Amino acid sequence: MTIKKMRDIEGTTFFDGPMSTKGYPVNKMFHSFNSKDGRDAFVADEEAYMEKFKLNEAQKQCVRDRDVLGLIREGGSIYYLAKIGPILGLNVQDFGGLQTGKTTEEFQAYLDSQGIGKNNG
Amino acid sequence: MTIKKMRDIEGTTFFDGPMSTKGYPVNKMFHSFNSKDGRDAFVADEEAYMEKFKLNEAQKQCVRDRDVLGLIREGGSIYYLAKIGPILGLNVQDFGGLQTGKTTEEFQAYLDSQGIGKNNG
């Protein structure tokens, strides 16, 4: 098989075709969080909801563990999986911290260290 | 406005962008006939079903009159509107007759007159 392998960039997973095949069920579940019904159903019974979308066991365990890096490894796309954030009360800085082994404050400080253009702030 | 006008071919309506804009509600209704629920709901109450899909009055009248040419003029695409055929017990030869002012038998004879390759028949 000769599917193009994307460049190796440390700490970066290209969400490409094979990853999208692998992650389809989990991304479809996250996508369903667009609707309040979907979010409520997940909160009411996470296991049943994961089963409905046919997540595999590894994906289920990552959801149970709130393991963001694990979810990405299992084919989750950040665009869809971030939709679990508001349900869990996590914003993208919290997500950043979770993935980089930092507290949210440390992650924010890392962002700030790369800052520009906030002269009037 | 300068949307490309398609070539004038007698007896032929190009289903192009402006026609597709005009016909969107009626085509969406016909498209819903993919499902038995949609077909049954139409049969149960045609007027309510047309209202649900927001057909304009001209489109509704064409549906009431089973006016195929009228429906095409009002933006219907043959691909979608043909889905009303099985509901009304009409096949594509019946449709052909209705549009060309022929009986179904006459339309079939017209098709046969252009025949080829039926040597073993």
Added chain:
Amino acid sequence: MAKIVGGIGSSHIPAIGVAMDKGLEDTPYWRDFFQSYVPLRKWFNEVDPDILVIFYNDHGLEMFLDKKPTFAVGTAAEYENADEGWGINPIPPVRGETELSWHIVNELVENDFDPTVCQEIKVDHGLTVPLTLMYPAKDYSKVKVIPICINCERHPMPKLSRSYAFGQQIGRAIESFGGDQKVVVMGTGGLSHQLDGERAGIINTEFDLLCMEKIVSDPEYLTKYSLEDIVELAGGQGVELNMWMAMRGCLTGKVTEGYSNLVAPISNTAAGIQLLINE
């Protein structure tokens, strides 16, 4: 490397599915049509392809006007068929081939095609009828199918030259895919017919025969026709020739004709049946 052993041109009209469901293959109306598939299937069964790429158009099952792709490529592991309202029995799910599908998509996008990529779609009779013609016992569970859908319902549609180039790119992608899979490509639909308007019922077998001749020896010749020319010559739905052009584009080797027939009228159409060998 994967090898495209041949291409098949075939009709895909719902009436064929209904005739097969009802066992009408040997009636006077249908006999010559179904007889044409005997030599095709003989070749097909001998080849016993691993992968079948089917160019089809969606007549209003999945690709509705709300979000209508010019070109769509399936990358799913399985495709379902469904009720389309025509009274054909839906066929059991079709197996997909994710790896080659993604390779095709990668190569298309790399080379400036803009496909819509489908990980979950229902396939309509445009695909299931030709598939069933190849596997009348519906024993297609072994073959992997890649559905490739071309807009033939709403203008603007891809030009014949674009569909041909699209096929050429897909052919190159397949032939560059590692492995020893045998691949057959199918172009479905057509040939001349018009379902709508006061001109409904026109058939132009002379033009169809020209298309079937040129598609073997000189497909570029056909790219001289605009889609308006095609509508004028071959009827409103004659534009389904686009799928035959894409199929032919895939055949990058030396192409010879293995079989050819044209039967009309089949429903409102002239049904082209053609086998192209690719060496």
Added chain:
Amino acid sequence: MAKIVGGIGSSHIPAIGVAMDKGLEDTPYWRDFFQSYVPLRKWFNEVDPDILVIFYNDHGLEMFLDKKPTFAVGTAAEYENADEGWGINPIPPVRGETELSWHIVNELVENDFDPTVCQEIKVDHGLTVPLTLMYPAKDYSKVKVIPICINCERHPMPKLSRSYAFGQQIGRAIESFGGDQKVVVMGTGGLSHQLDGERAGIINTEFDLLCMEKIVSDPEYLTKYSLEDIVELAGGQGVELNMWMAMRGCLTGKVTEGYSNLVAPISNTAAGIQLLINE
């Protein structure tokens, strides 16, 4: 003929929508960002465009992986926004412009682009946030919006050169459209950021400033970067630069910079704000 008077580059992150909903524009975190829109809006209000073409990407509201277009063009008379799960209040429906949309689609297909054409789609924050930045009082009922969506979520994605060519073709289509409409095009998203992985949080303002310089004077320069280069340099979601390239492609006249600023961090991104005048 319709006239493209200028292009705007703008961020489109949900946090901006939330900040506007909550009235946080003048807080220390947001002040510099929102101040940058004062000169943009001054120009924009003076122009008072009839039509706004917005290049955006859909982050999972409408264009899911089941059927994901590389390029999608809206041709509807109206577009709705909806709950995306981010907690932004959906905005009232946005007016479409069917005639110019179809003209653009015709010209794209005629020139070998393969768009998915959308007569009924919901638009996400990628479009609504930039629109609301131009109309903070949400008084956008007069302007007609053409949404043009580019896949930035799943590889393969269009190359920068393809998005630029796509924009060029759209620019030519608009400028060939009869009438005296004033058109503004927006490229949204970016600039450098990465949301996922152990590398989350990288920002590269040096590269962003280079992009903003080249996009004025030498957009072709940027087409030398592959998307893998962009991911390496500007982070995983830095690929949203594609929308800026398409916007720039539309500007076929003499292009000068009317305003430019880069503010970071805004959420996890470097937010580019840029006005390009097209003469």
